[in-house]
Structures are given as structure tokens and as C-alpha cells.
Amino acid sequence: MDYGLVGNCQYNALIDPNGNVAWLCWPRFDSSFLFGGLLDSNHGGRFRISPGDDSRGEQSYLVNTNVLRTEFTTDRGRFEIIDFAPRFVLFERYHKPTKLFRIVRPLSGEPVIRVEIEPKGDYGRVTPTPVFGSNHIRYNGLDQELRLTTNASLSMIAEQRDMVLREPLYFVLSYGEPLEANLEHTCKEFLERTIQYWQTWVKHCYLPLEYQDAVIRSALVLKIHQFEDTGAIIAATTTSIPEAHGTVRNWDYRYCWMRDAMFSLLALQRLTQFEELEGFVSYLRNLTEVSQDGETRLQPVYGISGEHALIEHILDHLEGYRGHQPVRIGNQAYEHLQHDVYGELILAISQLFLDRRFINPEQGMPITLITRLLNHIETYLEAKDAGLWEFRGIAQLHTFTLLMHWAGASMVHQIGETHDLPELKTKAEALHRRASALIEDRCWDEQLGAYTIAAEVDALDASLLMMINLGYLDRDNPRAHRHVDAIARRLDAGNGLIHRYTMQDDFGATENAFLICSFWLAEAYARLGRRAEAEALFNTLLANANPLGLYSEDLDPKTGELWGNFPQTYSHVGLINAAFALARHDEGHGFFNPRYYRTSTQASDQ
Structure with a gap:
């Protein structure tokens, strides 16, 4: 049961050492899964960021938080994935959107990564249709809009091709309200504020x-x-x-x-x-x-x-x-x-x-x-x-x-x-x-x-x-x-x-x-x-x-x-x-x- 858990009191997700989101139900805990590989490798879909093979990363939490880090070491170099569900105080209320943030950063060398994403609806019975925008992929056929916003190549994602990781890549998967703000700035700010929230809570x-x-x-x-x-x-x-x-x-x-x-x-x-x-x-x-x-x-x-x-x-x-x-x-x-x-x-x-x-x-x-x-x-x-x-x-x-x-x-x-x-x-x-x-x-x-x-x-x-x-x-x-x-x-x-x-x-x-x-x-x-x-x-x-x-x-x-x-x-x-x-x-x-x-x-x- 080697899964890491992230969540924000609106939803939880399980991420395995292979960089795959093995379980994610949206918009609530009791909703159908969008990613349910935990229960079915074929009908469960996937959202995997990996070296393109079956390599397992080393998982750990950022100290005193629910922010998960997975580090991969390959022949080409090292990289990390930071996964988190945003949670912090915004306008005097807790901000806990149905958004999953994944930040991929090179640590040494020029590692190669592959991104595979195939969401599902109705417990695997529905495969939504991807529609490509300029900086996002929208998935049609679900109850609400599902969107992946990223600075990575959409073509490489669509074709599941390997890409060299030379600079940080940011992935925001959203359900309902999409991310409209600056991608890099939002990822960095939300990560910092989520870390601060959890460390203060523990304190x-x-x-x-x-x-x-x-x-x-x-x-x-x-x-x-x-x-x-x-x-x-x-x-x-x-x-x-x-x-x-x-x-x-x-x-x-x-x-x-x-x-x-x-x-x-x-x-x-x-x-x-x-x-x-x-x-x-x-x-x-x-x-x-x-x-x-x-x-x-x-x-x-x-x-x-x-x-x-x-x-x-x-x-x-x-x-x-x-x-x-x-x-x-x-x-x-x-x-x-x-x-x-x-x-x-x-x-x-x-x-x-x-x-x-x-x-x-x-x-x-x-x-x-x-x-x-x-x-x-x-x-x-x-x-x-x-x-x-x-x-x-x-x-x-x-x-x-x-x-x-x-x-x-x-x-x-x-x-x-x-x-x-x-x-x-x-x-x-x-x-x-x-x-x-x-x-x-x-x-x-x-x-x-x-x-x-x-x-x-x-x-x-x-x-x-x-x-x-x-x-x-x-x-x-x-x-x-x-x-x-x-x-x-x-x-x-x-x-x-x-x-x-x-x-x-x-x-x-x-x-x-x-x-x-x-x-x-x-x-x-x-x-x-x-x-x-x-x-x-x-x-x-x-x-x-x-x-x-x-x-x-x-x-x-x-x-x-x-x-x-x-x-x-x-x-x-x-x-x-x-x-x-x-x-x-x-x-x-x-x-x-x-x-x-x-x-x-x-x-x-x-």
C-alpha cells in the first residue's frame, strides 16, 4: 500500500511511487473517480508523470505538511514531482478548490519525463473527449469542465512522447472553475501558502x-x-x-x-x-x-x-x-x-x-x-x-x-x-x-x-x-x-x-x-x-x-x-x-x- 496522500478537506488523492495519481474522486470524497487505477488498471484511467518506464521514485512529505514529494533518479539525471491540494486562508475563508497541482522540477542533469493523462467518468464507464486549447486540454463529457493547464508541450502529452526536462513544468488539473491566472506564479504562490498553512496547523x-x-x-x-x-x-x-x-x-x-x-x-x-x-x-x-x-x-x-x-x-x-x-x-x-x-x-x-x-x-x-x-x-x-x-x-x-x-x-x-x-x-x-x-x-x-x-x-x-x-x-x-x-x-x-x-x-x-x-x-x-x-x-x-x-x-x-x-x-x-x-x-x-x-x-x- 505504497501510496502518498494529498488533500484539502474537499477531496483526497492517492499518488503512487511511479508518479501516477492512482485515486482521485471529484468533486467530493464520495464522487466517481476521475483516476481509479487503484481498482482497475484499464478502466481506471491515469495521470502519470514518470521517466517513461516503470521506475519507482522515493516519496516523502515536505516537513509537517500534506504536500508530497516524489524524487526520481535516472541515467539522464534526477527530477522531483511536488503534488498538493491547495489549502490556505483567502478572503477570511479557507480556499480549498477542486484543483490538483503538480510541479515537476529538474534536480540534476537533463532527465527525460513522460506525461500520460486519461481521465474517466462514471467509475470508468465514460472516457471524456480531449479538446486542445493554446495552453490547456479540456475534457468534454463529464458533469463539469475538467481542464489541464500546463506550460508543457500539449503535443508531447497527447502523443505520450518523452520530453527533456530542462526547466520546471507546471500542471494544474481543475474541475469546474478552471485556472485563469498566471500559471507559474499561481503554482509557486499556492505551494508556499499551502506549506505555510499546514506547518502552522501542526505548530x-x-x-x-x-x-x-x-x-x-x-x-x-x-x-x-x-x-x-x-x-x-x-x-x-x-x-x-x-x-x-x-x-x-x-x-x-x-x-x-x-x-x-x-x-x-x-x-x-x-x-x-x-x-x-x-x-x-x-x-x-x-x-x-x-x-x-x-x-x-x-x-x-x-x-x-x-x-x-x-x-x-x-x-x-x-x-x-x-x-x-x-x-x-x-x-x-x-x-x-x-x-x-x-x-x-x-x-x-x-x-x-x-x-x-x-x-x-x-x-x-x-x-x-x-x-x-x-x-x-x-x-x-x-x-x-x-x-x-x-x-x-x-x-x-x-x-x-x-x-x-x-x-x-x-x-x-x-x-x-x-x-x-x-x-x-x-x-x-x-x-x-x-x-x-x-x-x-x-x-x-x-x-x-x-x-x-x-x-x-x-x-x-x-x-x-x-x-x-x-x-x-x-x-x-x-x-x-x-x-x-x-x-x-x-x-x-x-x-x-x-x-x-x-x-x-x-x-x-x-x-x-x-x-x-x-x-x-x-x-x-x-x-x-x-x-x-x-x-x-x-x-x-x-x-x-x-x-x-x-x-x-x-x-x-x-x-x-x-x-x-x-x-x-x-x-x-x-x-x-x-x-x-x-x-x-x-x-x-x-x-x-x-x-x-x-x-x-x-x-x-x-
Whole structure:
């Protein structure tokens, strides 16, 4: 999975070491690809700048940015490609156009390059017609105008002929509004301002003392997975990269899962980045207060404009990633019952109610939103659902869902205390006690020495490592150590990594290690004071990133290959939280201070 990622909170693109744009969806994350060679080498099109052969360049990021550099060394000389999606403040707003900038510069000698561009529409079913202007190529047949503006020879591009690179060449691919300004000046100015924007953003992050490079890269990944126009946060840039070789677990992750958004927002808040939270709350309020269908429950996933129906389709004309079909767009998970979302959303937005920087008496606080979410917890407290892992056709009383009920109610208790809302506080306290009692009475398995995946089900679930990381179990509780050890032993995937679960589901048994679960395990070890185990596992995980420090969803422990949609925000959230848990100045507790939430129903080992 050796791809570099660029993006600007409007779109993301993946660029491979061969200089090809392997994935680019315009105008939004969830649009059809213009370049989708990731999923089909023939129907996916290409935008490749290379030495004209299969040479691989060396990729790196400009320090503390989402600006990608690919350097090629050939017999004729060396050259570099600078790829970026512009993002900076312009006229007091963020400028984030649907434009991809590619700057090609000679470094030594007289290298030869070849430019190949063949965009596609409608997921590869449409090949637009090129029309040549004086300094640009316009591609007709798409929903909006696609234009390549360049100072390179259009004839050499059209004929895919080699050209000697003696001076910098500039390429701006635009969708909708074309580039009308001076090409060279605009490329240089936009590059400089985009670098400055990202480096300033990173400078404002609060970082642990250790592992800063990995945390910074993960933070930058999370940032550009928010669709700033609405505030939605997508789970990953891609669709249909399978979870393992030979599997049909190929899903479309270009949508906003409530759970994934919660994890991303909490990680960003840990870094003291909050504007993403404000954007997401606007998205959430549009879902809950301006409901399209008047629904009383929340779906686990929505489209990035709040679309409710994400009907799943199979694109059988595409060969799939490394030949793995099916290729899916849409996601059936929108139909699922996943009741953990209510507690997760409370956790995600809680800082708006607890941090004085966000409390504005003149605007008033959306307490009605918190009340509505707490009411959902009360309604669905003992309801069965599809669970965190979205089992298709299996409904159980999932322990993780109960944990999220507990955590959400616990946080509302604190909000009620802070804002002197006694009725809300009393109701929240009662619900978090009930959730805790259900966990203790129905989900602990003495023989396994662990909390199980669901009530009265003798199988384990790596997501329940969050019982430690959220503060439900602290390091003084003997059950905490037994629970972690049981998960690490029974869900072992090899090389210290773990599966998310091993029970059979709708598609058989899972094969690869699920990366966020392994990060959760490293974090749990750290929070239990088992630093040596935490550091060993964390260092193993760091060694399994791609060359640019990026992660997909899954990892083959035997080969070290990354599988699953890429980059996966879950994995980068896990890295950030584990790094903070390992930081020597960390207080040793999870997302929120558990001193507020200890209850008499939480048992120590018996």
C-alpha cells in the first residue's frame, strides 16, 4: 500500500511511487473517480508523470505538511514531482478548490519525463473527449469542465512522447472553475501558502514528547478526512480494498460513521484541535434537528451531506484491487441498528458543554441535543443490535454498545453537574448505573476471565479493550489485567498483533490483524502500567506503516502487507491515543477523567 496522500478537506488523492495519481474522486470524497487505477488498471484511467518506464521514485512529505514529494533518479539525471491540494486562508475563508497541482522540477542533469493523462467518468464507464486549447486540454463529457493547464508541450502529452526536462513544468488539473491566472506564479504562490498553512496547523497541535513524527502524520491524515463543507468525517479515502487476500470483505468507506467520527474528534481534541468539532456539530445538528424523514433513531452512517440512503451497488465492470471483486459503492450499514452511536456522539461533542472556550451564553447551549441523545440511550439500553463490527444478520446485546451507553451517560452526568441541570444529572446517573450493572451481570465470563462480545456469548471482542482506555476499568482492578490478557491470548494474530474477533460471522472467519485493535492493546498495556509490553507492541506497529507513515485498516502479520481501505482514520486514531498513553507526562487515564464515573456496581475481581 505504497501510496502518498494529498488533500484539502474537499477531496483526497492517492499518488503512487511511479508518479501516477492512482485515486482521485471529484468533486467530493464520495464522487466517481476521475483516476481509479487503484481498482482497475484499464478502466481506471491515469495521470502519470514518470521517466517513461516503470521506475519507482522515493516519496516523502515536505516537513509537517500534506504536500508530497516524489524524487526520481535516472541515467539522464534526477527530477522531483511536488503534488498538493491547495489549502490556505483567502478572503477570511479557507480556499480549498477542486484543483490538483503538480510541479515537476529538474534536480540534476537533463532527465527525460513522460506525461500520460486519461481521465474517466462514471467509475470508468465514460472516457471524456480531449479538446486542445493554446495552453490547456479540456475534457468534454463529464458533469463539469475538467481542464489541464500546463506550460508543457500539449503535443508531447497527447502523443505520450518523452520530453527533456530542462526547466520546471507546471500542471494544474481543475474541475469546474478552471485556472485563469498566471500559471507559474499561481503554482509557486499556492505551494508556499499551502506549506505555510499546514506547518502552522501542526505548530498549534499539542504533542506528546515521544513519537512526534508518527503523531503529526496521523493528525494530518485525520484533518483531511473531514469534508469541511458540511463537517462530516469520512472513515477512509477509498472503496473496496479488501480486508485480506482472497476475501469478499470489500466495502465503501467514503461516508460518515458516527463512531469513526467520534474517535477522530476525540483524537483531534487531544491534540487541541477543535474547529473540526465545531464543523461536525453543525453536521450532527442538521441530522438530528432537521431530519429528512422525521426518524427517531440515528443511523450508524450517513452520506457526507447527510444522505440517509447509501444503497449498495456492485460495479462488476471493474476488476477490483489486485483483481479482488466485488467493487462496491454505497454501504448497507446505513440500514443497521447500532445503538452505541448515541453514547459516542455525546463523547464527541462533550467539550462544547464543558470547555469554557466554547460556552457562549448569548448563543445558548444545544442542551436539547444532549437530552435527545440521552433519551436514545434510555430507549435502547437493553436493545440488541448489529454491534461495532456491523454483523449482517446477527443481533445481540453487545457489550461494546453497553460500554458506550455507560460512557455517554457518564459524560451527561458531568454536563448536568457543570450546568446545574439536576434532572438531567439524575437521569444520566441512573442510566450509567444500569449500563454498568448489565455489563457486570451479563457480560463477564469467569471461565474466560474476560468480558465477552455480547451478553451470554462466550466469544471475545478486541473493542472491549476500550473498557480500560475509556476508564471503565482502572489499573487497580484485577479484572482489567485478566481481561486484557485473555484478549491478547485468544485473539492473537501473530507477531503480537490481534484480530478484532475470531467468531464466525456472515462472511466466515477474519484473517488479518485489525490495526486499531492492536493500537488499543498497546494503549491498554500502557494505561495498566505495563510499559514494556506497550512499547514493544507500539514499535511493532510503527514498523508496519507504509514508507510515508500511513496505515490502512488491516495488516497481514505474516507478510507485513497492509490491506483494507486506505488511509484508514481508525488506525491513525489508534496510533495517536497509544502514543499519548505511552507519553511520560500523560495522566494515565483515557478520554475523560474516570473519577466522575466510579459506581458501586463496578465489581473488582471476585
